[in-house]
Amino acid sequence: MPPTVVGFYLLIVMDPEGWLGGLWKGATGSPILFTFAGIVIASITYSIPFALQPMRAAFEKIDPRLIESARILGLSPPAIFLRVILPNSRNGIAASAILVFLHTLGAFGVILMVGGSVPGQTRVVSVAIYEAVETLQYGSAAMMSLALLPICYIFLLVVHRLTKRSPS
Amino acid sequence: MNLQIRIRKPLPHFELSLDVNCPAEAMTVVIGPSGAGKTTLMRIIAGLDKPAEGFMQFGDEVWLDTKLRVFVPPQKRRLAYVFQDYPLFPHLSIHDNAAFAAGAKKDVVQELLERFGIGQLQDRKPDAVSGGERQRCAICQALAREPRLLLLDEPFSALDIFTRRALRDELRNLKEGLGIPVIYVTHDVNEALYLADGLLPIVEGRVDREWMQRSLARVNAAKSERAKAVRDPRLSLAY
Amino acid sequence: MDWIALFLSLKLALVATAILMIVTAPLACLWPCRLRSSDFTCSS
Known part of the structure; x- marks a missing residue:
């Protein structure tokens, strides 16, 4: 789905009239649109597939016999999850975390729709770069882009190394 | 029981x-x-x-x-259930594998590891020991739960x-x-x-008891052949 | 140069990742049990 479409639906749901916006307003007394909490929820929704996919791949790679023997050894399902599944899919979880991190860092359309551009609240760097370019402040835009590059590069490098090496 | x-x-x-x-x-x-x-x-x-x-x-x-x-x-x-090519938990050491079961007691685990002769390997990971040692560990893991x-x-x-x-x-x-x-x-x-x-x-x-009888008969028949094999080195290749 | 925006982006990414990891890990784990023939961790 295009980010602006996700953003549009989120906008409707998170509107003070919408169910999530209404719920939030009931709990905190203020609307959720154009706040930091709002863009957190938006980017989570936007990134769910990127979190699920590598994690599921890692979980499916675990030998089902390990789970069977853990059951016979007396572990309850939550204990199996913590003591067998999580430690054996660390790489997949790390890869999924980094993908989500980068994907959120790059989110633009969703955040602009749901959060707008409130300085100190919802004006994240992708939005700031866009606005800098719009107002012809090319120097500022270049600086911010330059600051993002090494961050993204390092994270991608880590993803690459984690996904290449077979788990344990 | x-x-x-x-x-x-x-x-x-x-x-x-x-x-x-x-x-x-x-x-x-x-x-x-x-x-x-x-x-x-x-x-x-x-x-x-x-x-x-x-x-x-x-x-x-x-x-x-x-x-x-x-x-x-x-x-x-x-x-406890130990099967052929039993998978140990790859992320745990031999000791932690043996002590994995719910309610495994520390001294019992130690005693089992010593008894099966893998006490000196307990800090290694399963992929760093031989198949026989892994299977010994599997038995320790099974018995540690009493x-x-x-x-x-x-x-x-x-x-x-x-x-x-x-x-x-x-x-x-x-x-x-x-x-x-x-x-x-x-x-x-x-x-x-x-x-x-x-x-x-x-x-x-x-x-199927009959199948058992036939198998036993075959084993008994093979016994004399095997005795021969010990004496005759050429034949022994077959066993 | 908007340092606050940069900081905000990193904060957003970290918070979103943390929440998403905690929520989706058990979900992703329960998912395949419906597809597998033998009963998985979630049954029983």
């Missing part, structure tokens, strides 16, 4: 249909050709598979009764003959001190005769 089993489960080529009783404090050896339903039987006893219908009782505890919809999940049966019933499904058949013999001897010694029923699956008649207190021959899902 003895184990009573009365089950029926359709399998792709035949139906597993058994009514047997495994006596307490004895080693019952389940023997039969490959694909006779032996592993399925073990998985049903462990609670990893469910039969189409049946009843299973351990001591006075009902583990399974399809009529009354009773099913005790594997984690509550307090039994199980009430021990299931062994061809536990040594992936090992070389020397390691297999050594472990078989250790198991025979161990059995005396355990005082719990042991069910051992194999397709090797010699192994069965060496270990068993009671034999349970299964062919195509049913108890």
